[in-house]
Amino acid sequence: MKKNHLKTIFKNPIFWGNILLSISTPILAYFGISGSDLTSWNSLFSLILEAIKNPYVVGLVIISLWNNIINPMTKSITNCK
Secondary structure, three states: OOOOHHHHHHOOHHHHHHHHHHHHHHHHHHHOOOHHHOOOHHHHHHHHHHHHHOHHHHHHHHHHHHHHHOOOOOOOOOOOO
C-alpha cells in the first residue's frame, strides 16, 4: 500500500500540536522559562526574537522539528515506499 506520509500527517491535528511543542519546548527549556512567565505579548515576542538570534536554539528547534516529521517506520529518511 502506497501512502504519502506527509499528506497523511498534515491532516492530523495531533501532528500540528506536536509541531507547536517541537518549536516551543526547546525555546522555553533553553531560556529556563515556563508558560506562566509569559504574561504579555511583548514578553512572548521578545523571547521569540532572542531565540531566533541564538544559533544553538535554532538548531535545537530544527532537530526537534526533524524528529517530529520523519517517519521512523521506514529504512531511510524518505516517506513510505
